[in-house]
Amino acid sequence: MTRSPYQGIDARAFWRTGMAEAAYPPPDLYRPRWELTKTDRIVTAGSCFAQHVGRALRRNGFNVLDAEPRPGHIAPEDGPNHGYDMYSARYGNLYTTRQLRQLIEEAWGSPRDFDAIWEKDGRFYDALRPNIEPSGFASAEAVKAERAKHLEKVREVFGQADVFIFTLGLTEAWLHKPSGQVYATAPGTIAGSYDPEIHAFANFRTAEVKADLEAALARLKALNPALRVLLTVSPVPLTATASEAHVLTATTLSKSVLRAVAGEMQADHPEVDYFPSYELVTSVKAGGAWFEPNLRSVREASVAQVMAVFTRAHLGDAAAPIEAVEETPSEDRAARRAERQERKAAREERRAKRRK
Template identity: 25%
Template sequence: MELSTRIMIPKGDFSLSYSDKLLLLGSCFAENIGQKLLNYKFNVDSNPFGILYNPYSIASAIRILKSNKEYMAKDLFQYEGVFHSFDHHSRFSSTREADCLQLINSRLTSSRAKLPTTSTAIITLGTSFIYHLKETGKPVTNCHKLPEKYFIRRRYELAEIAKICDNIMQELLVLHPQIHVIFTVSPIRHWKDGAHANQLSKATLLLAIDKIQQNYPNHVTYFPAYEIMMDELRDYRFYADDMLHPSPLAIEYIWQHFCESYMNKETLQIMKEWEKIQKAINHRPFNPQSEIYHKFILQTLLKIERITRKFPFFDSENEIKALKSKLI
């Protein structure tokens, strides 16, 4: 007996492997998927500007990454004793101007080093509403809790969003002519917009992605995270306490669907191997000083050595330290 409406998810036209270089940009959902990929040691650059909610900010982030721009004091503003950038999430903000600039520019440097080899991008769109500074008309990525009087807020029309998404594709194709792009719409509802306005916003994003998919059939696929959340996981037990964000269980469920769609058998097998290693690291033995447990640790270290020899970019330094500390 089926107890939910099942979303039919087609197998992706391409598969992700550990040799892929991944760039994730977008909303909180991009963060969730990015963290999952990082946990499994994929080669990932996740949200170098922090969380980006709207397509314009994502397109702008890609342009800045491809440029030689270095952020300077004139690019920041101060509000209530904290320095911010309108291009960045508040995770880059600081009470010291120098620290804010250092966080922004060091992240840009590391991301730019990875950008030329990016083979797959995962773009998560959150909203069609975009805030503009009244003083300059500049669209902003984050309002940083400034009063509404400083902004003009507008929902972009389908043609505008589609054009922005097309710009995203053009920028990425110049970067890598064979790039694959997975578009998703964030399942997180923007309730401050109101129920109806949120639906109009999400519908605009969905229609724009559909147009881009038609225009770039060899490069673009769509993963239905929004549909899975709205239909398969419509029960409120799959939501966090705010009743808007997906719960950890829902994120894990959507992640499993994502893996089924885009991971090939070899990749899934490596992921299983790494999962066993993680469980071994987290294992709490009855007797930590026993010879059997020490052998268990040495075998786990050997498994890490084998997997890192095959995939040198695996950053397993913390795991190795954790295991070796248990031998002392």
């Protein structure tokens, strides 16, 4: 008698028993590929959602490295406005795998020749992390000096890492056409000015995203062959798109590409694992209730549930209860400022296209 290949497999493999009739979040959603211990030295980077991962790990006593800690003269609530208390170094949000690749290449001696310093009202900004000083630096020389110190810390922290946690956020980016260098934000939003002759919009395809991630991880593993990698995909939608598509379809395309790359990396590399934060927040069972009214910001209570799934999978009953943390006013202001800047960039891009 012929048996169905689906007979005898786990209940988690079926939509009815794994989702429709299961508690939410599903208790057996995430099965770690490798053990994460409290002695592992962890480096975090990626889009803004990666900050939640690092915060939850620290709360549970994990060893999350911070090579550029907040200095004492900056209050804790102001740390994120200056690039502190966010990731394992002061690189700010790394939205794309191209940003990650280029950061690693620059840190280990392969910088590109491009307009790396932006000016606004007599102040100077690092074009690759313009958010780290709200009022900019006093001189271009000060920007260069700070970046040199930053790259030294990048080399230091990645050289120590046992585990690298990276959150993939976007496929869309702005770049410097002569060099191919990708910016963290569109020129002209925080500082500098947009010039269609030298700046271009890019929407990286699946093969490009994967090639960049492969190259970055290969460079890191050459330094540290035992490095393990945990990938996540940010559930936060695009604030705006420069692709001329509707923001909903642009978001769906971007997240689909990133999720596909994460899945292929997990399948191709035994040291790479994937944690489904994206699915937890955006599934039909979560619905819009897991987002703030703007349907973009993830509620702190939702973040707490996502990270509880992660820590319980690794620590079991020893995981600390994760409570929702109220967003500080400075973080809220920073988020609103970023959204305004992105909307401004989208308007300027549309005007530039009409002028052509």
